[in-house]
Amino acid sequence: MQYFTFCYNSLTYEQLFNYNKAMDNIDLETVNRVKPKMPDTTLLYELSDFFKLMGDSTRIQLLWALEENEMCVGELALLLNMTKSAVSHQLKTLRSAKLVKAQKRGKNVFYALSDHHVRTVLEMALEHVCE
Amino acid sequence: MQYFTFCYNSLTYEQLFNYNKAMDNIDLETVNRVKPKMPDTTLLYELSDFFKLMGDSTRIQLLWALEENEMCVGELALLLNMTKSAVSHQLKTLRSAKLVKAQKRGKNVFYALSDHHVRTVLEMALEHVCE
DNA sequence: TTGACAGTTGAATAGTTGTTCAACTATAAT
DNA sequence: ATTATAGTTGAACAACTATTCAACTGTCAA
Numbered sequence A, B: 001m002q003y004f005t006f007c008y009n010s011l012t013y014e015q016l017f018n019y020n021k022a023m024d025n026i027d028l029e030t031v032n033r034v035k036p037k038m039p040d041t042t043l044l045y046e047l048s049d050f051f052k053l054m055g056d057s058t059r060i061q062l063l064w065a066l067e068e069n070e071m072c073v074g075e076l077a078l079l080l081n082m083t084k085s086a087v088s089h090q091l092k093t094l095r096s097a098k099l100v101k102a103q104k105r106g107k108n109v110f111y112a113l114s115d116h117h118v119r120t121v122l123e124m125a126l127e128h129v130c131e
Numbered sequence C: 001t002t003g004a005c006a007g008t009t010g011a012a013t014a015g016t017t018g019t020t021c022a023a024c025t026a027t028a029a030t
Numbered sequence D: 001a002t003t004a005t006a007g008t009t010g011a012a013c014a015a016c017t018a019t020t021c022a023a024c025t026g027t028c029a030a
Helices: A013-021 A028-037 A041-054 A057-068 A072-078 A084-096 A119-128 B013-021 B029-038 B041-054 B057-068 B074-080 B082-095 B117-129
Strands: A100-105 A108-113 B101-104 B109-115
Touching: A013 B041, A013 B074, A028 B057, A028 B074, A041 A119, A041 B041, A041 B057, A041 B117, A057 A072, A057 A084, A057 A100, A057 A119, A057 B029, A057 B041, A072 A084, A072 A108, A072 B013, A072 B029, A084 A100, A119 B041, A119 B074, A119 B117, B013 B029, B013 B057, B041 B057, B041 B117, B057 B074, B057 B082, B057 B101, B057 B109, B074 B109, B082 B101
Parallel strands: none
Antiparallel strands: A100 A108, B101 B109
16 A cells, blocks of 8 residues: 655745644644744854763863863873874864863973863763763 | 884774873873773763763754743744654654653654753753853 | 544765874974 | 974764655544
8 A cells, every 4th residue: 555645855944834834733822932932043053062072982081081180192192091193183172162271381282171161061961860 | 304103003902001101201190190080981971972962953952942841743843943754853862862751642742851950951051151 | 434644763865073094293302 | 413202183984963755653533
């Protein structure tokens, strides 16, 4: 037996919106009440970018370690048992997000947390994860 | 001019560790002090998985919306201006992480937050993002 | 019982991302 | 000056992920 169902293939955003809106079982009032409370695009992407940044075990370890002490790339590589290259790449990511700052001293580059908000967020997440 | 530098090609973990450890300018004391304070593997992955989950703008919107009201898939699709299929896929992800719960009523499936910790974490992140 | 609607699902696709690799720069020591 | 060490970088690769697409199930109404 063959079914023919509606496909959204190549609908414009407006067409999709009208299609969604035209459904029977929808409480438009709820949707209209919630809509203005939704975060605007900029905030939304700032939020998800921040979480994306925290969503990598290497970067979490780096932040976690730097919370204890500033360290140079080689020390961090030893601590995490990774190549300096991999560590350096991730530190660059954290740095461009302004979560860590770098300072060159002699042959070494020392990294430190630049934002102690990070600790709070980590602790909140910990609380969540640990039930 | 040509340089010949060390390459880590196909080092075992142990070899990498020993190579890192053998560096001159490393404060082994710091590394040894911090090492026991690092999170264990399980916790580490639970943490990064949680942040990964929050690191998507669609899922943030879904959680944000459900914080206001439980809603069915069609309502959420209308609110976010997305196809029901895309919304359903993301709700499934959130559901298997136990962040939302589903309840079928008639033709509709209503989703609601199952963990109000989420709000706290979102608020923390908001605080961070908004400087 | 037929048709329409609500939602789900698996495969496919397009885009993103973390690590490796090799080559590089900069600094310190001999 | 030469050499070894510390770190950075861009390209390449592999793994992952969000959305689309098409086909499906379950429920209600006529």
